Amino acid sequence: MTGRMPFLALLLILCGGLSAPADADDTPLLVDISPQTIEVDSSFHGTTIILFGVKSLPGDIIITLRGPEAPIVVRRKRVVAGIWINRDSVAFRDVPQYYALAASRPIDEIMTTEELNRNQIGSDHILLNTIWSQTTDEVSAFREAVWRARTQDALYAPTAGEVVITHDSLFRATLKLPGNVPIGDYVAETLLVRDGEVLSRRESQLKVEKSGISAEIYDFAKGQGALYGLLAIAAALVAGWVGGVAFRKN
Amino acid sequence: MEIYLPIAEISTNVFLLLGLGGAIGFLSGMFGVGGGFLMTPMLIFLGVPPIVAVGTGTNLIVASSVSGMMAHWRRGNVDFRMGALLFSGGIGGSWLGVWLFRALREAGQIDLVISLFYVVFLTVVGCLMGFESIRAALRRGTQRRRKAHQHNWFHGLPLKVRFRRSKLYVSALPPVVVGFLMGLLAAFMGVGGGFIMIPVMIYLIGMPTSIVVGTSLFGIVVISTVSSFAHAVQNHNVDIILALLLAAGAVIGAQYGTRFGLKLQGEYLRALLATLVLAVGGRLLYDLVARPDDLFSMTLMAAL
Numbered sequence: 001m002t003g004r005m006p007f008l009a010l011l012l013i014l015c016g017g018l019s020a021p022a023d024a025d026d027t028p029l030l031v032d033i034s035p036q037t038i039e040v041d042s043s044f045h046g047t048t049i050i051l052f053g054v055k056s057l058p059g060d061i062i063i064t065l066r067g068p069e070a071p072i073v074v075r076r077k078r079v080v081a082g083i084w085i086n087r088d089s090v091a092f093r094d095v096p097q098y099y100a101l102a103a104s105r106p107i108d109e110i111m112t113t114e115e116l117n118r119n120q121i122g123s124d125h126i127l128l129n130t131i132w133s134q135t136t137d138e139v140s141a142f143r144e145a146v147w148r149a150r151t152q153d154a155l156y157a158p159t160a161g162e163v164v165i166t167h168d169s170l171f172r173a174t175l176k177l178p179g180n181v182p183i184g185d186y187v188a189e190t191l192l193v194r195d196g197e198v199l200s201r202r203e204s205q206l207k208v209e210k211s212g213i214s215a216e217i218y219d220f221a222k223g224q225g226a227l228y229g230l231l232a233i234a235a236a237l238v239a240g241w242v243g244g245v246a247f248r249k250n
Numbered sequence: 251m252e253i254y255l256p257i258a259e260i261s262t263n264v265f266l267l268l269g270l271g272g273a274i275g276f277l278s279g280m281f282g283v284g285g286g287f288l289m290t291p292m293l294i295f296l297g298v299p300p301i302v303a304v305g306t307g308t309n310l311i312v313a314s315s316v317s318g319m320m321a322h323w324r325r326g327n328v329d330f331r332m333g334a335l336l337f338s339g340g341i342g343g344s345w346l347g348v349w350l351f352r353a354l355r356e357a358g359q360i361d362l363v364i365s366l367f368y369v370v371f372l373t374v375v376g377c378l379m380g381f382e383s384i385r386a387a388l389r390r391g392t393q394r395r396r397k398a399h400q401h402n403w404f405h406g407l408p409l410k411v412r413f414r415r416s417k418l419y420v421s422a423l424p425p426v427v428v429g430f431l432m433g434l435l436a437a438f439m440g441v442g443g444g445f446i447m448i449p450v451m452i453y454l455i456g457m458p459t460s461i462v463v464g465t466s467l468f469g470i471v472v473i474s475t476v477s478s479f480a481h482a483v484q485n486h487n488v489d490i491i492l493a494l495l496l497a498a499g500a501v502i503g504a505q506y507g508t509r510f511g512l513k514l515q516g517e518y519l520r521a522l523l524a525t526l527v528l529a530v531g532g533r534l535l536y537d538l539v540a541r542p543d544d545l546f547s548m549t550l551m552a553a554l
Contacts, residue, residue, distance in 0.1 A: 042254035071551040075358050083538045086358045091551065145546030214256035221257055221486050229482025232490045233475050236313035239494055243501030244317020
């Protein structure tokens with residue numbers, strides 16, 4: 001009995017680590033993500049994460065990583081009396097603050113456009129639902145502005161990364177997270193696709209957290225504005241007073 | 251040495267911030283002004299969001315004015331009754347200002363309004379100072395005599411109060427109104443407003459010059475304290491790390507600026523400051539009229 005314990009423990013760790021229920025031997029897809037938590041402190045300059053797994057059926061792999069979703073307002077400037085002023089605006093619901101994609105082949109070879117739209121894979125196929133729009137322009141111009149700005153900030157990957165498949169069953173993909181990566185819960189979705197059809201899908205969680213003193217200051221300022229305000233004033237009073245005293249003695 | 255500013259959410263060089271604080275402190279020591287009206291635009295040029303530049307500015311002014319106020323206090327040059335009236339007006343002005351600031355932020359127009367306020371105000375102050383220094387340079391030597399204080403329509407207002415330290419018996423309304431306007435300015439621009447308060451106290455209220463500087467510094471400290479607090483509560487835009495680094499530079503810079511300023515002649519000093527003020531205003535104006543690189547901008551709604 002004692003001899004079997006380490007083996008059982010190892011099995012549990014393996015299964016747990018691969019985020020699949022222990023009884024699902026028949027699942028064609030097992031995925032894990034590493035690291036599962038990213039700590040962003042003041043010296044953070046970006047990192048890479050690795051998604052890896054096993055598939056038991058032939059087919060292609062598509063991996064998407066979506067950052068926390070939030071509603072955003074996009075504004076367009078127009079000239080009013082010679083000055084550029086924010087005039088038109090469109091609000092979008094649930095816009096991912098980060099988006100990256102990796103696939104074992106170009107995605108339009110793996111899936112039809114309709115399927116890509118339905119599964120919302122790739123920059124051209126993600127729906128951005130408008131909450132309201134106050135513009136005479138096409139809403140699509142605002143939608144493109146979101147992608148342009150996010151791509152510029154390296155938060156949306158302009159092209160799909162590569163999923164490497166080895167021995168027909170092991171796969172792995174590397175995704176980049178830039179230094180300005182938003183804080184929150186990320187979801188990586190892995191799809192196993194054959195003949196344009198999704199055979200299996202798995203979700204893995206990734207957490208991006210602020211850490212260190214600057215994170216604490218940020219949380220404090222947002223969470224307890226009044227107390228933070230008093231502390232900031234106290235610090236200013238002391239700094240000014242100390243400065244005055246120090247130079248009076250000279 | 252890079253440092254991450256937690257509220258401004260940008261990384262900047264520590265020595266750049268100390269240097270900027272030092273330069274503004276030097277100028278404010280040299281010209282005898284608060285320097286807030288130069289600090290906020292400089293922070294914006296550095297890439298600090300305008301909202302954070304203003305909120306942090308209010309906090310910075312607390313630090314840079316308190317030692318001066320205490321020096322005047324020790325010499326008995328603060329009229330606390332006048333200060334209390336300024337304060338009561340200032341609370342109202344600050345809260346209204348910060349509330350309007352928040353409303354404009356949610357409407358996506360706050361950056362524009364901050365820039366406009368600065369352009370108008372730097373242009374007006376720069377021109378006034380420029381003309382004044384030219385006139386002074388032309389008229390050097392011929393001194394005009396002024397009465398201890400003139401009587402004007404201000405003195406006909408009701409609610410008269412006796413200000414023992416200022417040796418005045420005037421209405422309580424002007425100080426309250428001035429305090430209110432200063433509070434508004436402090437909230438919107440992150441400035442102390444001494445350049446407005448001092449002329450009003452001397453020319454309109456008729457306070458003795460010896461009391462004016464100490465009392466206005468007292469007013470600036472309390473009003474910027476209230477504004478800073480209101481911003482921290484309503485807009486979460488006070489960056490304590492940024493404020494302390496700038497304050498450290500400013501305190502040191504001011505000492506050298508004061509010494510240097512004593513060597514220069516007043517009108518040249520003012521002409522120099524006027525040029526600087528107009529240059530900063532011009533740059534802000536250029537940013538408003540030049541076609542931006544990207545016409546579109548995005549804001550997270552959760553951040554509103």
